[in-house]
Amino acid sequence: MTRPTSNGETAKLSTEPYKGVRDFYPDDWAKMEAMFDRLRETLTLAGFEEYQASPLERAELYEAKTSEEIVSEQTYTFTDRGDRRVTLRPEMTPTLARMVAGRRRELAFPLRWFSIGDRFRYERPQRGRLRDFYQCDIDILGLPEGEADVEALVLAARLIRDFGATEQDFVIRVSARPLLNAACVAAGLTEDGVRSYLRLLDKKDKMTTEAFSAARTAITAQDPLSFIEDAGRDPVVAAEKKKLLDRLETVMGRGVANVVFDPSITRGFDYYTGMVFELYDTNLENPRALFGGGRYDRLVSLFGGDPVPAIGFALGDVTLADFIESHSLPLDTGARRPQIYLGTPRPEDIPAAQAFAVRLRERGVRVFVNLTARSLGDQIRDAAKRGIPFFAAYGADEIANNVLRVKTLSTGGETGLAIDALPNFVR
RNA sequence: GCGACUAUGGUGUAACGGUUAACACUCGGGUUUGUGGUACCCGCAAUCAGGGUUCGAUUCCCUGUAGUCGCCCCA
Numbered sequence: 001m002t003r004p005t006s007n008g009e010t011a012k013l014s015t016e017p018y019k020g021v022r023d024f025y026p027d028d029w030a031k032m033e034a035m036f037d038r039l040r041e042t043l044t045l046a047g048f049e050e051y052q053a054s055p056l057e058r059a060e061l062y063e064a065k066t067s068e069e070i071v072s073e074q075t076y077t078f079t080d081r082g083d084r085r086v087t088l089r090p091e092m093t094p095t096l097a098r099m100v101a102g103r104r105r106e107l108a109f110p111l112r113w114f115s116i117g118d119r120f121r122y123e124r125p126q127r128g129r130l131r132d133f134y135q136c137d138i139d140i141l142g143l144p145e146g147e148a149d150v151e152a153l154v155l156a157a158r159l160i161r162d163f164g165a166t167e168q169d170f171v172i173r174v175s176a177r178p179l180l181n182a183a184c185v186a187a188g189l190t191e192d193g194v195r196s197y198l199r200l201l202d203k204k205d206k207m208t209t210e211a212f213s214a215a216r217t218a219i220t221a222q223d224p225l226s227f228i229e230d231a232g233r234d235p236v237v238a239a240e241k242k243k244l245l246d247r248l249e250t251v252m253g254r255g256v257a258n259v260v261f262d263p264s265i266t267r268g269f270d271y272y273t274g275m276v277f278e279l280y281d282t283n284l285e286n287p288r289a290l291f292g293g294g295r296y297d298r299l300v301s302l303f304g305g306d307p308v309p310a311i312g313f314a315l316g317d318v319t320l321a322d323f324i325e326s327h328s329l330p331l332d333t334g335a336r337r338p339q340i341y342l343g344t345p346r347p348e349d350i351p352a353a354q355a356f357a358v359r360l361r362e363r364g365v366r367v368f369v370n371l372t373a374r375s376l377g378d379q380i381r382d383a384a385k386r387g388i389p390f391f392a393a394y395g396a397d398e399i400a401n402n403v404l405r406v407k408t409l410s411t412g413g414e415t416g417l418a419i420d421a422l423p424n425f426v427r
Numbered sequence: 428g429c430g431a432c433u434a435u436g437g438u439g440u441a442a443c444g445g446u447u448a449a450c451a452c453u454c455g456g457g458u459u460u461g462u463g464g465u466a467c468c469c470g471c472a473a474u475c476a477g478g479g480u481u482c483g484a485u486u487c488c489c490u491g492u493a494g495u496c497g498c499c500c501c502a
Contacts, residue, residue, distance in 0.1 A: 015437095016493085062502080070502060073428090091502055124428090126496060268502060345461050380463040393461065407462070414462090 020123075020131030030333040032134065035163075035320060036116050037335070039136050042162045046155055048112040048138065053095045055120065059085035061094045076120050088120035092137040093271075093299065093312065100141055100310075101303030109142030109308070128288070128318050138293075139312030145274050145295055150250050152311050156279050156291050157256040159315075164329040170290065173262035174248060174277040177294070179240035180263065183224035186234040193219055201225075204264040228263050244275065273297045275311070281323050290323055291315040334387060338368035340406070341383035345395035347373050353394040356419075384409050 017023045024032060040050065062071050071077065076088040089095055092115055100107065116136045125131060138155070140148045153172060160170050180201075184194040197219050204212050216223060231238040244261060251259050267276040274295030281288055293313020300308035324331055340360070342353050350371060357367040368388055370379050376393055383391045391407045398404055398419065407414045 014493095019493090070500085074500075074502085093502080121501080123500075125494095129501080268500095271502080343462080375460065376462045377459080378463080382463090384463060391462080395461070397461075405462085409463075412463085 018131075020125035022130065022132070027333070030336065031321070031331065032317060034331050034333045034335065035317065035324070036134075036136070038162060038331075039114075039116065039159065042159050043114050043138065043155075046112070046158070048114045051096075051099065051113050051115050052117065053089075053092075053099065053115070055089050055118065057087050057089050057095060059087040061098060062087055062090065074122055076122050090119055090121045092117070092119065092135065092314070093139075093296070096137065096139060096141075096312075097299045097310075098303060100308060101300050101305065104300070104305060104308060110148065111139070111141040113141070114138040128322070130318065134317035135314050137312060137314045139310055141300070141308050141310040141312075143311075144297070144309045145311075148311050149247060149275050149295065150254065152293070152313060153251045153259060153277060154254050154256055156277070156313060157258075160279060160290065160323075163320075163324060163331075165323070165327060167258045169282060169323075169327055170258065170279055171282050172256070172259040172277055172279045173265045174244065174259060174275060175261065175263050175265040176240060176244045176275045177266075177272050178274060179228065179237065179244055180224070180266065182234065182236040182240050183227040183263075184220075186227045186237055187220050187222040187224040189220050189224065197224060198266045201264050202266045202268065225263055247275070267292060267294050271296045271299050277313070279315075281319075281326070283326055288319055288322070290319050334389075336366075338366045338386070338388045340365060340367055340390040340392060341379070341386070341388045342367055342369045343376050343379040343383070343391060343393040344370050345376055345393055345397075349395040352399065356394055380407070380409070 022028075043050075059071070059075075059077050062075060070090075071087070075090050078086055080086050096113065096115070100111065114136060116134065118132050118134050120132050122131060123129060138152075140152060153174070156172060157170075180198060181194060184197055189197060197216070200212070200215050200219065207215070213223075227234055227237050228241060231241045248259050248261060265276055265278055267278070272294040274297065276294030277292070278289040279291035281290055291313050292315075293311070295309070295311040297309040298307055300310065323329075342357055344350050344353050350369070353369050357369045360367045368383075368386070370382070372379075374382065379393075380391055389409055391409055392398075392404050394404065402419050404417045404419050405414050406417055
């Protein structure tokens with residue numbers, strides 16, 4: 001494609017997608033849909049309902065709860081023709097909170113909701129980080145801490161297992177904000193100190209022990225982690241720790257053995273109020289968080305009215321796809337591909353083949369009909385290239401004999417079928 | 428925002444500063460006009476942009492642009 005330039009010449013328009021975003025050709029999208037379909041299957045079996053919203057949101061939605069820096073530098077924000085400030089959603093949770101708050105009097109709580117869609121962040125792209133990526137957000141709203149927290153952890157394990165992962169492939173690391181806060185208070189930290197300490201804790205795994213304790217000493221003389229290890233020194237820490245460990249016991253009792261307490265799990269910023277967790281890939285030398293989330297009991301009340309307690313977590317498409325690939329997990333990407341290629345010996349056969357295709361489709365068979373003048377040999381080649389598993393020519397011979405010779409491309413075998421008997425050849 | 432590395436057909440690679448820029452895959456056509464995957468033949472198609480050094484630049488230098496990977500950040 002070309003476009004005229006100011007000097008009257010033509011310049012080639014780039015076929016590259018915009019920086020940090022991806023094109024999904026049918027094969028790519030089939031893989032995405034295969035992942036999404038499996039998530040939907042697991043989630044709907046668990047009683048979850050899917051919701052959706054526009055990626056366009058009022059900028060104030062994020063300005064209200066997030067830091068200035070994040071909104072101004074890491075979102076796509078613009079002014080529309082009506083002078084409204086608009087942001088492309090960088091995450092789903094504020095939208096969810098807005099939707100729930102808007103109908104809180106009529107919704108049947110507790111809600112089990114999920115949503116799959118893309119999120120936009122204006123950041124420098126690098127490995128595993130794009131400007132437009134897909135996420136699945138899963139939330140339980142309207143229940144205080146307790147069973148809902150257990151369900152969230154068990155569901156996270158179920159989701160990844162349903163992709164074929166075993167317990168050796170992942171681990172769920174859990175902590176709790178109240179526990180961390182209590183330990184920080186016991187260690188004498190101020191509010192600002194707590195924030196910088198949590199930020200440091202989040203990076204603990206990437207640092208050497210020496211570097212961590214040096215950085216920690218700069219913030220506080222007493223190590224909050226020591227209060228968690230030796231919980232007897234502070235009654236609040238002891239109570240929070242027991243509560244968390246009891247919950248992990250419960251989760252293990254529900255068949256999820258690979259869940260551990262890890263105080264270095266902090267989950268970034270402010271809105272978490274209770275349990276926080278991340279599900280990690282155990283394989284690779286570079287273990288990454290696949291899922292992350294926690295309890296956020298105050299977010300919905302930002303919109304006024306009674307608070308709606310909530311817990312939720314999210315997973316991204318890039319890390320999930322990496323996980324599936326690195327563990328060689330099966331993913332059926334052919335589910336929506338045509339099942340049979342109807343070849344036409346001569347162009348004159350096309351109308352009859354089209355009519356026959358309609359009859360097959362009425363029986364639920366996904367049919368591809370050749371419309372070119374290519375030879376049958378080339379049509380078979382074409383079918384193979386398209387990944388269509390079965391091939392059958394439909395022309396004068398077939399009509400005269402009432403027999404369709406259905407070829408299985410993978411094996412080369414043929415089965416003769418009476419045309420009137422129709423499509424028992426597809427699984 | 429900071430830094431490192433990279434840039435050759437559609438894709439992946441090659442070419443001591445010196446012939447017509449090579450090879451593989453893909454794609455199109457043919458050997459084969461109602462039954463494919465093998466084989467063989469033919470063909471399409473590239474040095475990111477601008478400047479510099481040089482008799483001569485894909486190769487060396489500078490700037491720009493783009494990409495990748497780190498740092499920062501990660502709601």
